[in-house]
Structure formats: C-alpha cells, structure tokens
Amino acid sequence: MRLTSLGHAAVLLETGSERILFDPWLTQRLDRFWEHHPPLPADLVRQVLDDGVDYVVLSHHHFDHHHFPSLRQLADGADVDFDDSPRQSSAVTCIYPAGPVPPRLTASGLGHQAIAWTLRRLGFERLHPVTPGDTLTLGAASLRTFPSAVPFPEMSVLVQTADAAVMLCGDALLHESTAAAFRRDDAPRLDAVFVPAHSVSPPGVLTERRPLNDPDAVRARAAANFDRYVEAIPAALTVPSSFGWRVGGDGEHDYSWCNRTMFPLTPVQALRRLDDLGRDGLLWGPGQVIEIADGKAAPAEGPVAPAAYDFDRLYAEVSLDPATPVPPFDAAADRYGRQSRTCEDLLHELLDRLVATDYWYRALDDGAGRHVISLYEDHGAQNAFLLDPVTHRVTRLGEGPARAHLAGGESWTETAASTLEALLGADLLFGSSFGLWASDGVLLSAVFHHPSFYTRHVERVLQEASTP
Template identity: 65%
Template sequence: MMRLTSLGHAAVLIETGERRILVDPWLTQRLDRFWEHHPALPDGLLDILDGGVDHIVFSHHHFDHHHFPSLARILEDTEVDFDDSPHRAPETDCIFPVGPVPPRFTGSGLGHQAVAWTLRRLGFERLTPVTPGSTVHLGDTVLHTFVSDVTFPEMSILVESGDASVMLCGDAILHESTVRHFARPDAPRIDVAFVPAHSMSPPGVLTERRPLADTEAMRARAVANFDRYVTTLNATVTIPSSFGWKISGDGETDYSWCNRTIFPLTPYQALGRLRELGRGGLLWGPGQVLEVAGGTAELHNGPHAPKGYDFEAVYAEVTLDEATAVPPFTPERDRCGHQTRSAEDLLADLMERLVGTDFWYRAIDSGATHTISLYLDSGTTDSYLLDPVTGRIVHLGPGPARRHLTQDTGYTEIAADTLQAMLDSELLYGSAYGLWASNSNLLSAVFHQPLHYTRHVDQMLGRPAHG
C-alpha cells in the first residue's frame, strides 16, 4: 500500500512502507508577503514530519515548490547551531531536475541555476540531480521522471511501489515525449494522477494592468490542456491539483481582484470536467490522506477528515470573473517597504545589476533605451532615461514615464520604496504581484539573476549577503 498525505498545494508526503518521500515542500501558512495556502494548513499537520524523511523530491525550482524557509524548518534542531550541518541533513537525499536546457537568467520564478547551491547552503549533503526522462531507484520505490514542455528544468514523477502507482505532475506542461510514452502498448498503469488544472495568468493583467479580455478563450485553452493530460495518462483516479494558494497581500492592501482575474480553471471546475468526460476523480486538501493499493484509491482518516472541505466554497474565492475590474496601477497603494535611498542611488544600483543580463545584451545590439518613473515617498514622481549601452541615467523631469516617451521604447513605473525593497532583497521578485506597471522585462532581467537569488536566500537565513 502507498499512503499519501496532502501538506497543501503541491506538497505531498508519500509513505511506501520502506521509504518516506516528501515532494515539493512548502510548509508555512504564508509563502511570502503575497501568497498563502488556500485552504489553510490545519494545526498540527506538520507533526507528521517529526520523524524526518528519507527523500525530498523537487519537481522544479519555483518558490512554491522549492521553498527554502520550509526546508530550513524541516532541519530545525535546537541542539545545533546553524553554522553546523543539522543532524537530519546528511541522511536526507534531495532529488531535483537539471538540464538539458541551458541556464536563462530571466527564467520565470528565478533560482533554477541555484537549487544545488541552496540545498548545500542549508546543510544537505546527499544531492541527486536528475535529467528528466531518467529513472531513480529508492529502495522499494521507483521514480520515473518525465520532461516538462518549458524552458527550465522541470519534471513530473511516476512513483511505483509494489502494486501502487501514482503520477505527480506538479505544474509541468505536458510534453510530446510523455504523450508518446503513455501511448505505447507497454505503458505503465496509473492508479492516481495528480494533474495540474493549469491556471495561467492572462497576459498583461499583472504587468500592465490590462482589463480581462476573451475569458472564454482562456477557459477553453485551460480545459483543452487539462483534457489532454487526462486522456494521455488515463489514470483510474485523477486529482486536479497543484493549486492550493491565493493572493492575500500583507494585510494592508486588497488583492482580491487578483484572485478573480488570473485563474481560468480551478480544481473544482476541473472535477466537473472529469465528470463530463466520464472519468473518476476527487479533490483533496491539506491534512487529507489517500491510500492506494491494488488499483484502488480511497480517502482515509488523517489530520483532516475525508469530507472535511467544502471545495465548491474554497475555489469560489479564486474563480475567474470577467466582471471583476482590474484596478489601474496606483503607487500610493501598490507599494511595499520604505524609501531611505535617493532615486539616483537606486537607479545606479539597478543599472549596475543590469550589466550581463539578457536585457543588457539586447540593448547593446539594438541601442534601445528605457524610461522609468519612480514614485517617491515625498509624493512626487520623477522619470529617468536609462541607457544600458553607456550606463547613463538622464533625469527627464516630473510625471509618469509614459508622458516622456518620444520613441518606441520600454517603460516601467514603480514606487521607489518597492524598488528599494527588491534591491535590498526584502521582496522576492516572483511574488511581487501588481507592484509596478511595465511593457518590458527590465526588472525581470535584474531580479531573476542568480546573484539576486543568493542574496535573498542569505537574507532569509539571517546571514550577511554575498558581494
């Protein structure tokens, strides 16, 4: 028998009899300033990890799947200093995807080049990098990995142990090689498949604050992606998953509009789609336990009862609503932190970090410039022209960036205190929802740099930043 306990979102504890395998751990109620578990983690849920785990498997590097504060929490031991390797780290095997795609500084979610660095930084010593498509043997358990159709290392995982087989797809985009694999006559049988209800943010909503458009087409694409996954894997039971969060902000700002504008397909809607397709399916939440054996899968008593969630109500909070207005960017509201450095100092720091990025190389080739507006704590707004080729910063005058555009150039508008919070590694880029407006990837280029990632990790761990 294989026993699976939901720890919220994509985090799952798999117990096979011989091995305890933790997948994609995000184990805190809040991910950062903006995301939180939805539904919330029940009190005492993490006690199940007190005995430690044999293996930790990461499907990819994104912060909600490779959450280093959660990893540090797993290793907490009051009898050792953090400068020493916590006693559990040397015995825990960490499995994560690498290559074959080359590193990209501006890859979404940041940090994929630094997973091994992060794990070693935390004290883990047994690292098993895996090229998706490979097979890994863990005692009585076999992990078959499958490549995702993305531009960074990511994998879905088929876990086989005895007479149970479970496929965990995380956020992976279905790849043609996976389709071909499961079309073979000797394709493995899958008892349970955790299939992503792909909910991709509509273009421009969080970057340029565009109103929602063509929501039916967005829904249709999400349903088509889900249907193809379900048909390809042909599992006995399908669980729409990897969707266990909502945006709530830090309590000072209402972000409910985000939750109603960026998710075209919720797990509850996906469960309805399974019924339309005549497929077996169910939903589960944090603290619920699934036991898989002999081709069957059943919910059992765990920290949370089998019928302990009203999933219709849970996912109603994050259902796409075309009537929801996308508010315009307002720096008086859409900001965080406190400005203590001058605008010129912040921009000089930004320009220095821009050097060597993809954005910088493209600007050198094209000669492109960029206009940026900083909304200052004083209540004024100043715009500047950034020239990556010469490194010059030219003050254009007061007012938003778009007032100063004289050519087809990129623009960014951001509060100065937000920019300072990012530069000082107080705000992780990937979760900075709606805190600026831009038609360019200038900030992506800078804040997806591995150096920014390592600074952020060091700050979170309470050590001086490198450099």
C-alpha cells in the same frame, strides 16, 4: 501506499518502507503575495512530518515548489558558523531535475541551478540530480521521471511499488514523450494521477493592470490544456492538483481582485471536466489522505477528515469573474518600505546591476533596451527618467508617469522609489513583489532574478534561523 496532501503540490507519499516528500511548501504564506488556499491547518506540518522523510523530490526550481524557507525547516539544526561552513546535513536524499540548460536569470527563481546551490547551503549533502527521463530505485519503490514541455529542467514523477502506481505531475506541461510513453502497449497501469489544474494568469493583469480580454478564450485554453493531460495519461483515479493558493495581500494592500481575474480553471471546474470525459476524480486539501490498496485509490482517514472541505465554496473565491474590475496601478498606494536615497542614486545602482544580464547583452547587440521608468517619492512627487543600458546614462524627463514620456520604442515601468530601494536592498523578495509596479518590459526581472539577489535571500533565512 498512502498519500497525504500538504497543500498545493506538496505531498508526502509513504510506501510502507519509504517516506517521500514532493515539492515542500510548508508555511501558510509563500511570500507577501501568495498564501495556501485552503489554509494549512494548525500543526499539520509537524503532525505529518514528525517522523521525518527519507527523500525530498523537487519537480522544478520555482519558489512554490523549491521553497527554501520550507527546506530549511527540513534540515537538521546543527550549529552554524557562517564564516567557515554550511549547515550540517540530515540523512535526507534530495532528488531534482538538472540538465545541459544554461542559466535563465530572468526566469522565476533564478534558474534550475539554484536548486543544487540552495540544498548545499542549507546543509543537505545527499544530492541526486537527474535528467528528466531517468529511472531511480528508492528502496522498494521505483521512481520514473518524465520531462516537461518547458525551456528548463522540470519533471513529472511516476512512483511504482509492488502494489501501487501513482504519477505526480506537479506543474509540468505535458511533453509529447510523456504522452507517447502512455500510448505504448507496455504503458504502466496507474492507480492515480495528479494532474495540474493551475492556470497561468491572463496576460497583463498583474504586470500592466490591463482588464481581462476575451475571457471565453482564456477559459477554453485552460480547459484544453487540462483535457490533453487527462486524455494522454489514463488512471483509475484523477486528482486535479497543484492549485492550492490564492493572493492574500500583506495586510496593507487589498489584492482580492486578483483572485477573480487570474484563474480560468479551478479544481472544482477541472473535476467537472473529468465527469464530462468519463473519468473518476476527486478533490483533496491539506491534511487529507488517499490510500491505494488492492488496485483501488480512495479517501482515507487522516489529520483532516475526507469530507472536511467545502470545495465549491473555497474555489468560488478564486473563480474567474470577467465583471471584476482591475484597478489601475497607483504607486502612491501600491508601494513598500521607506525611501532614504535619491531617485538618481537608485537608478544608477539599477543600471549597475543590469550589467551582464540577458537584458544588457541584448541591448548591446541591437542598441535598444532604452527604458522609461517613473518613481513615486515619499514626499509625493513623481518623476520619469530615461535609462540607457548601453551608455549607462540616467536622464530626467520630467514630472508624471512613465507612459506620458514615451517617445517611441521604449519599454516602461512605474513604481515607488521606496519599492525599488527595498528590492535593491534585498528587503523584498522579487517573487513577493507582484502588484508593486506596472510595466510592459522585463528590466526589473533581469535585475532582481540575478543570482546575487537570490543568494542574499537564502543567506538571510539562514541568519534568521541562527539568531537566538
């Protein structure tokens, strides 16, 4: 068995007869905010995937794992008539988690239902949804799935062949049924396990620009999550994984401070935890290869040499530093696009698009949901408005930031009018928009994770691909 890293959680697994691609994010930039770290070497994707793939396995629907621009690259490029038919499919079989879970429109990436729609729209015809816990046979390989402890379908995957067993956990949170499966007497013996070393950012750093609070507790929680995984799933080799990115900004904004305030556990730190726990581990980066033979997993020659990366230096750039200041949000500087519409016009459309979202239904039930939003305009004025989802009313409150106009009980948002216009026009992908507003509420999430915005972005990628 041979595994090649394509960065972050993307892995090509070759069994000798099957080529299985996991969680493909194949572009250097994910969006205007995130980028691969270490960077993807030039021509790596073509070099590794030039012979095609037989299967694509998507662990869940989040954009860094279900990246539709990368999936489009994998689809065969037959001519497209957007009025009559989707793209024609390749022979690739796509495997992804599904289940009796209702749509979560305010969750990142629309909801797990986006996977099936996106794959069909991009032209993949061989779709194989699975319920986490199912086992599939892929030629000479067995693929066993395990659930994640999250409120949407997500899975870890165990791939077994006659001579190797590897488990890729993606971003999954350890589920008790997974831990129980490896406590059984007949638990599979793993040659290698890829354990998530990613860390959820401390609350409020991006959304409210709050300075880091109690960094020791944040670090301890991240380390404990990693330790539980390692102790639950024994393997001959453990690879800290699903951490291959950083905030890179967009050329106009410097968000390098994010990289020192968001990641309490890096792969280098996770490797030290493995040493403390008496487990063998290693780090790998884009283009590096691990081969498994005769019960031993070890680095092998590949597009990038085994010792090519200085991981201590690379991950020092994204290590938590409590002394790093979190700059206050400034809508005059942290903004995108150009304003062509009045604030009232933009906010009335925002309320129109809020209708039938989770946020709107909750507001109807309890009469709450009132929200103070301030918009910074291109000509320099900043005004606050009260939004009432129940009465569908926009009321101007006066000049200044939203937080200066709170009467009690309202949530708040501060952003630029141009940013809001770009979001409403689907010129700016929601996942790319972190750092362009500050808020203590989810009103914008409720609107811009709606299916209508997600589908517009997919259609745009398809249209761009078909334009000479």
